[in-house]
Amino acid sequence: MSYLTLSITLIFVIIPLLLSKTLRLGLEKDTIVATVRSIIQLLAVGYILKFVFESENILYILLMVTLMIAAATHNARKKGKAIEGITWKIAVTLVFVEVLTQSILLGFQIVPPTAQYIISISGMVIGNSMVLSILFLNRFTAEVETHRDETELILSLGGTPKQAIHRQLINAIKASMIPTIESQKTMGLVQLPGMMSGQIIAGADPIQAVQFQLLIIFLLLTTAAVSSVLLGFLSYPSLFNQRMQLLKGKF
Amino acid sequence: MSTLYEPALHINDVNYSMGDVHILKNITGSFPKGKITTLVGPSGAGKTTLLKLCNGLISPTSGDIFIHDKPISSYEPTELRRHVGIALQSAPMIKGTVYHNLALPMELQGRKLAEQDAIAILEDVGLDKLFLHRKTNDLSGGQLQKVSIARTLNNRSEILLLDEITSALDRSSLHEIEELIVKINRKYGTTIIWITHNLEQAMSIGDYTWVLMDGQVIETGESDLLKSPMNEVVRQFVQGGAE
Numbered sequence: 105m106s107y108l109t110l111s112i113t114l115i116f117v118i119i120p121l122l123l124s125k126t127l128r129l130g131l132e133k134d135t136i137v138a139t140v141r142s143i144i145q146l147l148a149v150g151y152i153l154k155f156v157f158e159s160e161n162i163l164y165i166l167l168m169v170t171l172m173i174a175a176a177t178h179n180a181r182k183k184g185k186a187i188e189g190i191t192w193k194i195a196v197t198l199v200f201v202e203v204l205t206q207s208i209l210l211g212f213q214i215v216p217p218t219a220q221y222i223i224s225i226s227g228m229v230i231g232n233s234m235v236l237s238i239l240f241l242n243r244f245t246a247e248v249e250t251h252r253d254e255t256e257l258i259l260s261l262g263g264t265p266k267q268a269i270h271r272q273l274i275n276a277i278k279a280s281m282i283p284t285i286e287s288q289k290t291m292g293l294v295q296l297p298g299m300m301s302g303q304i305i306a307g308a309d310p311i312q313a314v315q316f317q318l319l320i321i322f323l324l325l326t327t328a329a330v331s332s333v334l335l336g337f338l339s340y341p342s343l344f345n346q347r348m349q350l351l352k353g354k355f
Numbered sequence: 356m357s358t359l360y361e362p363a364l365h366i367n368d369v370n371y372s373m374g375d376v377h378i379l380k381n382i383t384g385s386f387p388k389g390k391i392t393t394l395v396g397p398s399g400a401g402k403t404t405l406l407k408l409c410n411g412l413i414s415p416t417s418g419d420i421f422i423h424d425k426p427i428s429s430y431e432p433t434e435l436r437r438h439v440g441i442a443l444q445s446a447p448m449i450k451g452t453v454y455h456n457l458a459l460p461m462e463l464q465g466r467k468l469a470e471q472d473a474i475a476i477l478e479d480v481g482l483d484k485l486f487l488h489r490k491t492n493d494l495s496g497g498q499l500q501k502v503s504i505a506r507t508l509n510n511r512s513e514i515l516l517l518d519e520i521t522s523a524l525d526r527s528s529l530h531e532i533e534e535l536i537v538k539i540n541r542k543y544g545t546t547i548i549w550i551t552h553n554l555e556q557a558m559s560i561g562d563y564t565w566v567l568m569d570g571q572v573i574e575t576g577e578s579d580l581l582k583s584p585m586n587e588v589v590r591q592f593v594q595g596g597a598e
Binding site for chain 1: 373410411412413414428432433434436437440441443445447449450459460463464506507510
């Protein structure tokens with residue numbers, strides 16, 4: 105695709121801008137900022153990836169993955185500010201998920217150990233894990249707030265913090281995983297996944313594209329489950345003190 | 356009062372603050388073992404805070420609370436809370452049936468409550484066994500309070516803290532709960548500390564009464580003190596009909 109063709113695609117930005125202006129949605133500024141940011145960020149990433157793929161240097165790969173984790177952590181932590189030490193808890197979760205998935209992929213030689221595969225798949229894993237972390241934190245803070253009475257009841261009857269927060273924790277883990285599971289149920293029927301579509305457009309064999317997409321689907325299931333569970337079990341102890349008291353003013 | 360009876364629970368110069376707000380100020384006194392002590396006072400006096408301190412849901416900013424001459428800070432929190440049970444005004448329930456709620460204290464200890472035992476507990480608080488598998492959503496305020504009390508009793512607590520458990524009940528349910536508490540007190544020798552806004556109830560049920568105002572204990576003594584308080588502020592409070 106030439107840059108001229110690419111510039112024509114800006115029609116797809118002009119349409120929402122016109123709608124926003126006509127209906128006074130007030131989204132013009134955000135739409136323009138989002139468009140400019142995505143152009144700059146994606147072009148920059150494109151050139152960086154080109155350089156890293158050509159160099160095949162393990163240090164560059166590690167640096168790329170580290171940057172991804174740092175950016176994802178920075179973005180997700182905003183939703184869990186009330187939880188003490190949330191930054192390192194999210195970072196640990198993302199690192200664990202990345203190490204686990206790459207170990208399986210590379211260990212079983214499912215994908216070749218090249219920058220092209222490691223970085224692309226890491227982007228999907230870390231991105232998905234970040235979204236899951238945000239979903240989990242949103243739901244968990246809401247659950248704790250809504251069921252504060254129940255938590256205090258269980259503590260007052262001699263329950264431990266883990267017992268007192270168990271229902272809220274499980275609800276938040278389930279709620280954050282549901283979008284991943286539900287979207288995978290209709291995969292191929294309602295939507296063609298972006299990566300698969302991209303491969304097909306680029307001229308790949310559709311069956312080969314489907315196989316890779318299945319790999320990603322399974323990978324993202326693990327990512328979803330491990331991210332929610334790990335972040336959940338790292339987060340809940342911060343809501344209590346050593347005397348097993350629910351800390352006030354956390355939410 | 357504290358010198359005449361063996362104390363079930365002794366409070367020594369307890370203060371509690373949240374941020375800049377001084378909720379309890381220099382509270383000192385004892386709750387006699389096996390007796391019913393009522394706590395009265397206007398809203399915001401710090402009564403509920405005092406009960407939560409006794410159950411260990413919160414800790415004093417300074418001072419200490421003793422049970423069997425041991426500060427409660429030296430007890431494991433789970434052990435303390437089983438020993439000092441609390442029933443809250445809102446009677447919060449976990450999702451499920453009456454049985455699920457009655458079984459909760461034992462489940463928290465990894466044990467199971469036999470259905471026969473659950474029925475016996477229900478009968479103890481004046482509820483028919485037919486209630487056992489009813490959803491708690493279907494219960495009236497009085498029935499919920501009875502289940503809440505029964506659930507707390509299931510820990511075999513020596514001290515029972517009651518936080519305005521009759522304030523939202525009709526007259527008939529109120530009398531049933533009063534009779535139940537007196538029965539528990541007589542049958543098991545349970546020490547009861549009961550917050551109430553109902554001064555008639557405080558005088559008729561309570562052996563002793565504490566009057567709290569603005570985070571301080573203003574007057575204590577046998578519950579008859581409410582008939583002729585020595586303190587002028589308490590007299591005004593009583594004449595005002597407790598809000």
